[in-house]
Amino acid sequence: MNIVVCAKQIPDPAEPGALDPQTKTLKRDGKLILDESDMYGVEMALQLAEAAGGGEVTLVSMAPDNKVDGLRSGLAMGAAKAVLVSDPALAGTDALGTAKVLAAAIGKVDGAQLVLTATESSDGYTGTVPEQIAAILGMPSITFAKSIEVRDGTVYVKRQTDAGYDEVECPLPCVVSVTAGVVEPRYPSFKGIMAAKSKPLDQLTLADTGVDAGSVGWGGGGQEIVGIEDAPAREAGEIFEDDGSGVDKIVAYLENLKIV
Amino acid sequence: MSASQPNQFGTGDPHDFLDLDGLLNDEELLGRDTVRRFVTDRIVPDVGTWFEQGTFPVEMATDLGAMGLLGMHLEGYGCSGASAVAYGLACTELEAGDSGARSFVSVQGSLAMFPIWAFGSEEQKQQWLPAMAAGEVIGCFGLTEPDSGSDPGSMRTTARRDGDDWVINGAKMWITNGSVANIAIVWARDAADETGRTIHGFIVPTDTPGFAAHDIPRKMSLRASVTSELVLTDVRLPDAARLPGVSTMRGPLSCLNEARFGILFGAMGAARACYEAALDYAGSRTQFGTPIAAFQLTQRKLVEMMVRVNRGMLLALHLGRLKDAGQLSSAQVSFGKLDNVREALWVAREARGVLGANGITLEYPVIRHMNNLESVFTYEGTNEIHTLVLGQAITGINAFNAPGT
Numbered sequence: 243m244n245i246v247v248c249a250k251q252i253p254d255p256a257e258p259g260a261l262d263p264q265t266k267t268l269k270r271d272g273k274l275i276l277d278e279s280d281m282y283g284v285e286m287a288l289q290l291a292e293a294a295g296g297g298e299v300t301l302v303s304m305a306p307d308n309k310v311d312g313l314r315s316g317l318a319m320g321a322a323k324a325v326l327v328s329d330p331a332l333a334g335t336d337a338l339g340t341a342k343v344l345a346a347a348i349g350k351v352d353g354a355q356l357v358l359t360a361t362e363s364s365d366g367y368t369g370t371v372p373e374q375i376a377a378i379l380g381m382p383s384i385t386f387a388k389s390i391e392v393r394d395g396t397v398y399v400k401r402q403t404d405a406g407y408d409e410v411e412c413p414l415p416c417v418v419s420v421t422a423g424v425v426e427p428r429y430p431s432f433k434g435i436m437a438a439k440s441k442p443l444d445q446l447t448l449a450d451t452g453v454d455a456g457s458v459g460w461g462g463g464g465q466e467i468v469g470i471e472d473a474p475a476r477e478a479g480e481i482f483e484d485d486g487s488g489v490d491k492i493v494a495y496l497e498n499l500k501i502v
Numbered sequence: 503m504s505a506s507q508p509n510q511f512g513t514g515d516p517h518d519f520l521d522l523d524g525l526l527n528d529e530e531l532l533g534r535d536t537v538r539r540f541v542t543d544r545i546v547p548d549v550g551t552w553f554e555q556g557t558f559p560v561e562m563a564t565d566l567g568a569m570g571l572l573g574m575h576l577e578g579y580g581c582s583g584a585s586a587v588a589y590g591l592a593c594t595e596l597e598a599g600d601s602g603a604r605s606f607v608s609v610q611g612s613l614a615m616f617p618i619w620a621f622g623s624e625e626q627k628q629q630w631l632p633a634m635a636a637g638e639v640i641g642c643f644g645l646t647e648p649d650s651g652s653d654p655g656s657m658r659t660t661a662r663r664d665g666d667d668w669v670i671n672g673a674k675m676w677i678t679n680g681s682v683a684n685i686a687i688v689w690a691r692d693a694a695d696e697t698g699r700t701i702h703g704f705i706v707p708t709d710t711p712g713f714a715a716h717d718i719p720r721k722m723s724l725r726a727s728v729t730s731e732l733v734l735t736d737v738r739l740p741d742a743a744r745l746p747g748v749s750t751m752r753g754p755l756s757c758l759n760e761a762r763f764g765i766l767f768g769a770m771g772a773a774r775a776c777y778e779a780a781l782d783y784a785g786s787r788t789q790f791g792t793p794i795a796a797f798q799l800t801q802r803k804l805v806e807m808m809v810r811v812n813r814g815m816l817l818a819l820h821l822g823r824l825k826d827a828g829q830l831s832s833a834q835v836s837f838g839k840l841d842n843v844r845e846a847l848w849v850a851r852e853a854r855g856v857l858g859a860n861g862i863t864l865e866y867p868v869i870r871h872m873n874n875l876e877s878v879f880t881y882e883g884t885n886e887i888h889t890l891v892l893g894q895a896i897t898g899i900n901a902f903n904a905p906g907t
Contacts, residue, residue, distance in 0.1 A: 275535075311528065311532070314528065314532055315532060315536075318532060318536075428568070429536055429539065429540050429565075429568075429569050430532070430536050430569075431569050431570040431582070432533055432569065432570035432571070432574050432582035432588065432592075433570050433582050433583075434570075435529055435532050435533050435536065436529065436582070436583070436584065438529075438532075439528070439529055
């Protein structure tokens with residue numbers, strides 16, 4: 243079974259991030275690493291391919307400046323190959339434009355039966371790209387998978403919900419977004435790291451994808467970031483005096499937050 | 503000059519001042535960052551507790567094996583075949599977590615697997631190395647004895663031929679992983695050679711009758727590491743357990759040379775962790791209405807630490823490049839072990855001072871590293887022995903024997 247994993251390369255969250263006051267977007271000119279939330283998808287894909295008795299795991303990514311460091315991490319984990327779309331014309335592309343580009347790149351992977359994504363990226367957090375990719379590819383979309391099995395051309399997903407989980411079945415091909423609970427990602431091995439540099443990494447331009455240049459980039463989104471501000475400072479918490487009703491108040495507070 | 507004035511001399515990355523990352527290729531950086539992530543996830547959160555309780559989670563061996571960290575610079579037999587620099591960088595990251603974790607990897611790879619890889623028979627290599635690389639079989643290395651440390655040639659452990667077998671008697675001391683090991687590489691004098699120059703290495707399964715390991719209690723250093731005494735009483739082994747490729751002190755000494763190479767990288771990891779803890783603390787600890795990093799006395803300490811950490815890493819990388827080029831001499835390894843461990847210990851002590859009273863608790867990594875480095879300073883060749891190695895190397899005169907002896 244051939245599986246595609248969408249793998250975003252993001253600025254290292256451990257480094258202080260910076261917003262570009264001109265474009266009002268995150269600066270992405272330094273080193274990019276594999277988004278930790280995508281490591282779950284890579285690991286799940288590797289385990290599913292192994293369970294299926296074979297098949298290739300392909301990483302698909304869109305990133306500025308032909309950055310490949312994050313993809314090398316995924317290849318070192320065990321993915322067979324990667325496809326990177328990088329083009330100056332893609333700067334400023336919004337979530338829908340990104341989905342168009344990724345969908346086009348996925349279309350170039352032979353025999354892709356399952357597409358795995360994170361539920362959302364750790365830098366952008368729109369959480370919309372997986373469903374947009376599914377819609378563009380005309381595939382069913384299942385979100386928030388906390389476990390995935392594939393048997394006889396059908397994917398069986400436990401889908402995390404606020405109350406528990408739904409059991410969902412869906413015929414392949416389809417797009418599944420995975421939560422951080424789905425599997426524990428492996429650390430790349432040194433053998434994997436050394437093998438990664440010789441694995442195929444196709445680099446595509448926007449023209450190679452066939453996506454209309456007018457629907458991507460700064461102008462393609464039909465949206466504008468009008469302002470950026472620092473997050474408001476955290477305010478002091480709420481204090482309940484325990485006059486005998488403290489427990490009830492705390493439970494009600496937590497219920498309001500849907501924590502209990 | 504107040505902090506609000508422009509920085510007229512330029513800025514520098516406090517965590518990589520000399521841009522040493524620029525000396526590493528993408529593969530070396532990915533390997534380094536992977537081990538750093540593992541250490542951050544799996545060692546740093548709990549190592550204070552392990553240290554306090556005097557334990558090391560031996561079950562981590564299979565995780566270390568899965569990453570290819572065990573015997574990682576050896577070729578074949580399930581080993582990673584990574585470069586010396588990659589191995590060194592892994593040691594740096596492991597020891598930034600704790601010297602005990604690096605010791606575990608050093609002993610398994612450089613002291614237990616290396617002699618099998620270098621001096622073992624094909625059967626021995628196939629029997630042991632893949633399982634050891636995977637962390638399923640743990641090894642230890644028995645050279646030092648209660649009365650034989652810097653002078654291993656004075657060892658009393660003997661191997662006596664008895665028919666087709668060997669019978670080993672003796673005791674080995676300060677053996678990392680001794681009581682958790684499945685096999686011990688034991689070095690013993692051949693009882694038939696009265697000159698004492700014939701030294702055999704044996705692969706001793708630790709369940710062999712007559713083999714016993716006792717942990718050394720009440721350590722104040724390397725507490726997140728198992729240290730044992732091995733006692734061998736009429737341990738009978740077939741000749742197939744003897745490493746056929748070496749029969750002199752060159753065998754164990756070449757293993758130590760491998761381990762020292764890991765140490766000269768590793769010590770700088772511990773030093774870096776101490777420097778970074780001190781830098782972080784000095785920036786947030788306020789006294790007399792100002793962060794203590796604003797005091798000239800503290801700045802001098804931070805700068806001396808930073809300079810030593812950068813210089814030591816630069817030395818380690820240079821020696822690593824020489825090793826990868828096949829040009830590294832054992833005297834050059836002594837240079838690195840001598841200088842980097844003593845500088846790491848200096849950095850740890852200085853960092854301890856910057857942290858004041860907080861520096862003595864396990865809430866911060868500093869005193870743990872400081873105490874660990876006291877062991878690292880001594881094992882795999884004391885500072886004195888490496889000084890004599892270098893003294894002989896530059897004068898041509900052997901000063902290992904005291905005048906008149």
